[in-house]
Amino acid sequence: MPNRKIRLKTVKDLFDRCAEAAISERDALLASAEASPEELREVKRLLSFHDTVDVSAQQTHIIGQQLRTLSQSIPSGQQLGPFAIEEEIGHGGMGIVFRARRADGSYEQQVAIKVAPSFASAEELKHFHQERQILAKLQHPNIATLLDGGATDDNRPYLVMEYVSGKAIHEHCLTHKLPLKARLQLFIEVCKAVSYAHNHLIIHRDIKPENVLVNEQGQVKLLDFGIGKALQGEADRTNATALQGMTLAYASPEQIRGERTTMATDVYGLGALLYCLLTGRSPHGLGNNCAEQAVEAICRTETTPPSRIRVENGGIQDRKSLRGDLDNIVSKALRKEPERRYDSARDLQRDIERYLNREPVQATPSSLFYRAGRVLARHPVASGLAASVVVAINLGLAASLYLADQLRMERDSLLDAQREIKRQMYTAERTTALLTDMFEAASPARAQGRTVNVDQILEDGARKIRETLDNDPAVKSQLLKSLAQLNYNVGKYHEAATLQQEALQQLDTAALLPAGISATEAAHMRAELLIGLGRYQRESGAVNGAAAALEEAFTLLEQYPDKRLQAQALHRQGQLISRVGSPDDAIEVLNAAKGIWQQMPDQGGALGLANNHSLSNAYFNKPDFPMAAQTESAVLAERIKLLGESHPDTLNSYRFVARSYMRVGRWQEARELAQRAYQVSGKIFSTENKIFRHSAITYARLLGRLGDFQGAAEVLNPFLAGEVRELETTAELFHHRGYFNFHLGHVALARADLERAVKILGKIYPHNSDSTFLPRANLGEALAITGDVAAGIELINQVKQENIVQYGADDYGVASWNLRLARIALHEGKLEEARELNQLSHTINLKTFSHDHPIVLQNDETEMHIALAQNDKSKAIQICKRLIETYESIFPEDAPIIARHRQLLEQLTKSA
16 A cells, blocks of 8 residues: 555656666755655665666566556555445556445445556546547457546546456366357457457457456456557557567567557457467466567567467367468468558457368368368268268269360360460451551651641551451451550540440340350359459449449359459449448458459459458548558559559559558658659649649649648649530549639639539539548538538538448538538537537547647637637737647648748737
């Protein structure tokens, strides 16, 4: 029990000063200190201990064992709020936990109270409060529930949580001698809890047996989000800080190295937990205090498969039952490289469920014998009977039929190959002739002084194909398909879709089988055309047509399977869902495609990278910005190696990484990448090209975020000069230029641009698509500021309600719409309403972003303007100074927003 006459902060401050001073100066420091005799005695005792221990261990022993132990205890019976402390039940680097009972007589309730460490640093307190925010968001039967919170008399924050009466999961398995199946079923419940947290954009980062309890009813409870974090808006802590709170034996390689943590970190933690449940020990057999061994083992040494280690107390005794699938599942979860692990906790859970159902698991390489073995395991009796019949029949026929079959197969293969070579040679000859003719048309001799552009060349090529080859529709279809791809590459999406549909019509009228094309080949040709059509129609805005084309492709591929085409179809479907549906559904589809690509020797090559590129976009839309940045950075590195730095796909990756870096606060890197993508695209493409347009939009948005609205608008102006087609990219250009004009004060121009953007998007997307949320809300604000207040507020509230239905009331989009309503109220002079809406927006934003994120700083900007409207210049100056300091800490020093706020501060100071 601590001595209540000792003020612990006084002891620590005085101890620190004396420890840093020369021994001869200590008496003077102690004599001049404002400390009680008890406090002075405690400081002298600590100094005496300090002087006798090894220097390298001073901080650990003095602060860790002496001062913290003295400070953290709370006596039995002491009351925190309505709860009375009973006893300590656990402690660690992130706090100490007590069992307590409700003492106000309202009703009987036993709880667990977690109290922050004494002398907690600002960083530690931040993460303690972060844990409270995390737990408040998580309501799941397998996660301990947050009940209340408060602060002790010495201002240490505490959390009141559901008390779980039970044992750690590995101890529960040992006590009850659970068999393998029961352990795996418990593990599945842990995966469900972790997956639920990931769906709410939370990662745990300290999954270990002690943090997973099993209560008396056999229900799993996941505890202790003390070093957890939100997946967006919060930077990872330093390596030293993170290691302070985690258990090394179960830490992932990226945690040990101090790198960014993601959902893959929790997948590793689940893998380590599963290893313990199977073997009775941690993956590398480490204790909690072996830091040097942990770094070497976790980061460099491959984990021994569970079936090949000596059984520890509590492990599964039957090693054979762990061989094969379970070894592979654990190995995949514990990969050193995060990108090689399971994509999610849900995927790991599904593999365990497949194992229990005796189905093929994702972690084990597929083969005919493996799949057959799984079928036999699921249906042993039926398979045995069938096998005996087959063996009896085949023994009599095998010898006579084998030689004939081999000869027939070789003959057919030679004939098929011969036909295919002839057909491809003929198609290649016709393609070469067409391309030669097309480019000869652009020569000076043929042009005779006329300027021949790319559009004209493509139009002439389409005309010649349409007028010829009627007697060979299969070749005509292939040529139309090639020309469709050329049109797509230069940004002519409508033309590409039209040519692709004509290519499909040629296959419909073709007598393919007499031409030597099998039914399977014909189906694959048609499926490939349908997949391309789905892509071109999606780009041109015909989303319903795109969905129908892909659905027809899937139907064909069910009857005539082809792995590469199935992966392509899933990729295009994932892209479509990401635009008009749920990002989570898109991620699931794109991961399914990724799984197919990964089974191929080249991992799909450029097509596999394109799929991962789309996966990054889906993570961005989710929004899981760190995962989007991580995924696209890997794609960018591979595309530079495979395609070069100026390839259109590489430029797209530069842009994608830049926009993700903007979301996670890496502004200087984002600016360099976005500028490069914009400048190089401008040298290659016309203003109608989608890559150039998106690169310009990304670069303009970055300039706008840095405060250069004029520069941002000037980047976009060339794309909207003259007549422009109503494409999705056209709507985006109008939307963003309207936004920049609004902030430049050109509200009438802004309203016109925003109205046109919303009109175009209304033709492409359903009325409640999230792709229309931001343009419609910005239009609502412009309407209100230009006089149509009621219409503007109604439009924003409509968007807000649709956002709540799709993503919940705590989504950061809702915060954005509340902010716009607050600015409208401020413009109308309704200052109290403005303050309430802005505060509500701020509260929601902080659940997703950090205090210094530009999205949160918009709330501070609005608060400053409300203070100015109330003539509270002192408060406005205070907020302005804080904004300048924050902008200077996150943005490049030449960001216009910094100069503008410095100028505003000068004006406010002079007029104060």
